[in-house]
Amino acid sequence: MSKELIRLANCTMAFDDEVVLDNINLYINDKEFLTLLGPSGCGKTTTLRIIGGFQTPTSGDVYFDGVRINAVPPYKRAINTVFQKYALFPHLNIFENIAFGLRIPKTDPLGRKVKLSEEEIHQRVMEMLEVVNLRGFERRRITQLSGGQQQRVAIARALVNRPKVLLLDEPLGALDLKLRKDMQNELKRIQKAMEITFVYVTHDQEEALAMSDTVVVMDGGKIQQIGTPEDIYNEPKNAFVADFIGESNIIDGIMRADGVVEIFNRRFVCLDGGFDKDEAVDVVIRPEDVDIVPEDQGQLKGTVTSVTFKGMQYDIIVDFYGFKWLIQTTDLSPVGSRIGIKIDPDGIHVMKKSRYSGMFGDYSSYSEEYEEISGAGYEEDSGNAE
Amino acid sequence: MRNKLSWFAVPYVVWMALFVVIPILIMVVYAFTTQAFEGTLDNFAQMGLYTTVFVRSFRLAFLATLICLLIGYPVSYWMANEGPAFQRVAMALIMLPMWMNFLLRTYSWMSILENNGLLNQLFRAIGLLDLLGVDHIQMIRTSGAVVLGMVYNYLPFMILPIYSVIVKLDHSLLEAARDLGADSAGVFRKVILPLSLPGVLSGVTMVFVPSVSTFAISRLLGGGAQLMLGDLVEQQFLGGAYNPHLGAAVSLVMMVVVVVCMVIMNRFGEGEEQAVML
Numbered sequence: 001m002s003k004e005l006i007r008l009a010n011c012t013m014a015f016d017d018e019v020v021l022d023n024i025n026l027y028i029n030d031k032e033f034l035t036l037l038g039p040s041g042c043g044k045t046t047t048l049r050i051i052g053g054f055q056t057p058t059s060g061d062v063y064f065d066g067v068r069i070n071a072v073p074p075y076k077r078a079i080n081t082v083f084q085k086y087a088l089f090p091h092l093n094i095f096e097n098i099a100f101g102l103r104i105p106k107t108d109p110l111g112r113k114v115k116l117s118e119e120e121i122h123q124r125v126m127e128m129l130e131v132v133n134l135r136g137f138e139r140r141r142i143t144q145l146s147g148g149q150q151q152r153v154a155i156a157r158a159l160v161n162r163p164k165v166l167l168l169d170e171p172l173g174a175l176d177l178k179l180r181k182d183m184q185n186e187l188k189r190i191q192k193a194m195e196i197t198f199v200y201v202t203h204d205q206e207e208a209l210a211m212s213d214t215v216v217v218m219d220g221g222k223i224q225q226i227g228t229p230e231d232i233y234n235e236p237k238n239a240f241v242a243d244f245i246g247e248s249n250i251i252d253g254i255m256r257a258d259g260v261v262e263i264f265n266r267r268f269v270c271l272d273g274g275f276d277k278d279e280a281v282d283v284v285i286r287p288e289d290v291d292i293v294p295e296d297q298g299q300l301k302g303t304v305t306s307v308t309f310k311g312m313q314y315d316i317i318v319d320f321y322g323f324k325w326l327i328q329t330t331d332l333s334p335v336g337s338r339i340g341i342k343i344d345p346d347g348i349h350v351m352k353k354s355r356y357s358g359m360f361g362d363y364s365s366y367s368e369e370y371e372e373i374s375g376a377g378y379e380e381d382s383g384n385a386e
Numbered sequence: 387m388r389n390k391l392s393w394f395a396v397p398y399v400v401w402m403a404l405f406v407v408i409p410i411l412i413m414v415v416y417a418f419t420t421q422a423f424e425g426t427l428d429n430f431a432q433m434g435l436y437t438t439v440f441v442r443s444f445r446l447a448f449l450a451t452l453i454c455l456l457i458g459y460p461v462s463y464w465m466a467n468e469g470p471a472f473q474r475v476a477m478a479l480i481m482l483p484m485w486m487n488f489l490l491r492t493y494s495w496m497s498i499l500e501n502n503g504l505l506n507q508l509f510r511a512i513g514l515l516d517l518l519g520v521d522h523i524q525m526i527r528t529s530g531a532v533v534l535g536m537v538y539n540y541l542p543f544m545i546l547p548i549y550s551v552i553v554k555l556d557h558s559l560l561e562a563a564r565d566l567g568a569d570s571a572g573v574f575r576k577v578i579l580p581l582s583l584p585g586v587l588s589g590v591t592m593v594f595v596p597s598v599s600t601f602a603i604s605r606l607l608g609g610g611a612q613l614m615l616g617d618l619v620e621q622q623f624l625g626g627a628y629n630p631h632l633g634a635a636v637s638l639v640m641m642v643v644v645v646v647c648m649v650i651m652n653r654f655g656e657g658e659e660q661a662v663m664l
Contacts, residue, residue, distance in 0.1 A: 054561055074564045075572075081565045087558035091580045100576070101566035161566065 003030040005197055006051060006165065011060035013046050013221075020046050021057070022221040028165075028199060029214075033191055035200045037208040038218035039244070044201045045169060047218070051199060052081050052167050065164075075104075080158035081167040085174065086150045088142045094153055095138035098125045101161040128156040131190060148179045155190065165197040172207065184211055205245045209233065217241050238351055242284045243360030249325045250361020253283035253350065261350055264321055266299060268343060272350035282351045284361070287315070287328040289347030298340015304333050317363050324363040416634035429635035436618060436636070443615040444643070446529055446604075447597035450536035451544075454593045455586065457537070458544035462585075463578075465545075466552040473553070480542050488539065492606045495535055499525040499607065527609035535603040540596060544589035551585030552578065587651055595644055615640050 006028040013021035021043045028034050036044035049055040050062060053074035062069050069077065080101070088097050102121045105113040116124075129135045132152035142150065151171060158166055168187075172180045188211050191198045202208055208215050209229040217224045217232060217240075225237040236242035239250050254262045258273030263283055275281060295301050302320040313328045318339065333339050420426045433440075465476045483491060498504045501522040509515050509523060525531055555578065563573045601616030608614070615636060622633025 052565065054564075073569075074561070075567045075569055079565075081562070083558050083562055085558060087556065087562040089559060089562070089577060089581075100563070100568075104567040104572060106567070157562075157566065 004028070005030040005032075005065060006199075007061075007063040008047070008050065008057075009061045009063065011047075011050060011057040011062065013043070013050065013055065014058045020221050021050075024060070024221075024223060026216060026223065026226070028197060030164075031195050031197055032213045033188070033198045033200065033211060034214045034216065035202060035208040035212040036216050036218060037202060037205060037244075038224075039203055042218040043221040044203075044218050048081075048167050048169055048199060048201050051165070052079055053077050078164040079167060080161050080163040080165075081169065082151075082154045082158050082171045084169045084171070086154040088150055088153055088157070090142050092142075093138065094129075094134065094140050094142070094145070095125055097142065097153055098128055098157045098160050100157060124160055125156075128160045131159070131193070132156045132186075147174055148183065151175065151183060152186075155187070159190070159194060159196070163196065165199060166191075168198060168200045170201055170203070172202075172204075180207070187211065209245070217244060219244075235349060236284060236351065238354035239282050239284075239356040239358075239360045240354070242282075242349075242351065243356075247287045247326055247328075248361050249285045249287065249363070251283045251285065251323065252358075253281050255279045255281050255350065259345075261348065264300060264323075268299065268348055269345045270348035270350055271345050272348075275350065275352075280353055282353060282357050282361075284349040284351060285325070285343060285347060287326045288313075289343060290325070290327045290329075291342045291344075292327065292329050292331060292333060293340045293342050295338045295340040297342070299342055301338065301340050304335050304337050304339060307332070307335055326363045413634045413637060416631050417638045418635075419631060421629075421631060429632050430639070432632060433636060433639065439613050439615060439618050440639075442529070442612065443598050443640075446533055446536070446612075446614065447594055450533045450540065450597045451590055451594045453533065453537050454541050454544040455590065458541060458589060459548055459582075459586070462545050462549035462552055465549055466555075477549075480545055483538075484542055489602065489606075491539065492535055492603060495531075495538065496526060496606055499531050499534075501526065526607060527611045529608070529612050531607040532604050532612050532614070535607040536593075536597045536600065539603065540593040543592035543596075547588035547592065548582060548585040551582045555581055587654075590651065591648060594647070598644060599640065 004027050008024050008026045011021055011024040024047060036047055038044050046055065050057055053072060056070055089100065099121050102116050102124060105115045108114050129138060132155055134149060134152055145153065172183050175183060184207060200211065212229055214226065215229055215232045216226050219240050225232055225241045232241065233245055236245060242248040242250055251263050255275040256262050256267060257277065259270060261268050261270050261283055300320050302318040304316050305319050306317040308315040313330050314332055316327050316329060316333060318325050318327055417429055418425055420428065465473055505525065506522045515522065559577055560573055563577045568576060599616045601614065601620050604612050604614040604617055619633045619636050621627045622629045
């Protein structure tokens with residue numbers, strides 16, 4: 001399970017003077033589901049294209065199974081790609097799209113060209129159609145399929161070649177929410193069943209957490225953190241990761257001793273240690289880890305400034321000494337009420353200061369953001385009325 | 387009408403009816419009647435005399451179309467893969483001759499190809515004619531000259547549709563093909579070529595149709611020795627052999643043959659994206 005398959009060593013990618021990838025070091029294990037997660041422009045797609053062979057790093061090396069493959073063109077790599085907009089061939093039907101890779105003669109170790117027999121091609125394509133639940137569609141044209149079906153053809157077309165690694169570039173981006181959830185399960189099932197390494201690119205943190213064995217969080221051409229979904233969520237390395245994965249309140253704190261952190265001049269017990277005495281730190285508190293208590297019992301006291309009903313819970317914004325927190329609770333506290341909060345030691349996560357400190361984790365602008373989003377929806381509606 | 391704007395189409399519809407549909411009907415009537423307007427099939431029977439003209443017209447037009455395709459496809463492909471600045475310049479150079487008068491361009495070829503023209507003078511100057519022991523090389527009034535004229539005049543109509551299809555090809559399709567194991571030759575053969583067929587079909591149509599019916603090129607560069615269908619029709623309407631009924635019949639047959647060719651070609655390319663018409 002944990003055999004290393006792909007390694008990027010000190011990979012840097014620059015277009016003209018713009019550095020897109022800055023000294024990336026990453027290894028990917030065999031049969032692992034690894035996700036490259038980050039906002040657009042973070043370098044995740046470039047990383048994927050380097051693995052696929054569509055781009056060669058400006059400096060650094062790419063290894064596949066211990067062999068350096070910097071100069072190996074895509075068609076000679078045991079890697080296939082599911083492209084962002086599927087890139088299905090419009091002049092071929094479903095069967096021929098999937099058979100595309102199989103119809104290309106392969107060179108055997110003796111240097112002879114080997115062609116698959118028509119029966120074998122037919123059998124393998126039919127097998128793949130079964131895997132992606134598209135049996136009976138083989139004679140259809142691409143334009144006759146829905147987005148989700150095209151997506152599955154793209155996956156079948158890549159997997160039929162039995163690659164060691166499948167690269168997926170935001171494959172679910174164009175699908176609606178319901179279909180996206182179904183396809184997440186589908187992809188996970190296929191990956192388990194076929195025992196193939198998946199390298200998955202997405203900007204959707206929920207998707208990354210739900211599907212991956214390993215998540216690689218990227219920003220600004222650098223890897224911010226590598227870990228299991230649980231690690232990434234519970235132990236973010238810096239304010240960027242904490243903010244990008246889920247909701248977080250990020251507060252300035254001072255580490256008074258191992259297991260004791262001071263926020264707003266009040267000491268809290270936490271589980272983190274290993275910092276210098278009195279070191280300035282970032283403290284992450286997830287909105288769901290806060291307990292609301294009567295004001296006089298609270299470790300911190302604040303005023304509720306906004307309440308949003310989210311179905312499963314209320315998102316409330318609470319003003320503590322001028323700093324606004326997001327708290328998720330099932331009990332309604334009306335706007336204007338005074339509340340106290342309690343935080344358990346395992347609800348507090350302490351991080352080293354980084355260049356992201358102070359950029360995230362304050363919910364002062366929360367309500368305005370919300371208004372903007374709903375406003376955009378109305379505009380779209382009025383556009384159709386004409 | 388559903389849309390108020392549709393009324394703006396009325397003048398064009400009237401125009402089409404008056405100057406396209408009705409003339410075709412008149413042509414059909416002429417083709418099936420005698421000078422006295424009595425029904426007959428004689429006009430078609432007479433056409434046997436002109437079999438060689440039919441064969442020559444279609445042969446030369448086919449040849450010109452083939453040459454245009456062989457030149458035009460690589461040029462389009464090469465242009466489409468260069469930078470945008472290059473593409474603009476190349477496009478301007480291809481369009482430039484079309485901004486000059488068609489007759490002027492063809493006359494220029496006459497003075498180049500004549501027995502005492504520029505090329506023969508050049509050959510004489512470098513001693514080629516003496517070497518061959520001839521007074522001149524016959525270029526004008528040959529079928530080669532006619533084909534040259536057609537290729538020269540209609541080549542842009544082959545390049546433009548092919549180029550516009552190739553330049554719009556989705557780049558990720560080419561990457562997908564490479565990803566699935568195709569080398570550059572495979573990518574071209576299995577993806578670029580089939581996807582550019584609609585452009586090829588448009589180009590072939592736009593070169594073949596005017597080539598098969600031309601009379602100016604064959605008159606000027608073929609010098610009457612290479613009579614083509616266009617010349618034949620012209621003679622029947624304006625020339626000494628005045629017989630509009632026969633001319634109409636020839637036109638009608640030519641039209642039917644061209645339409646049949648187009649239908650066959652479109653069958654061949656069926657299922658491809660709609661041909662790009664410029």
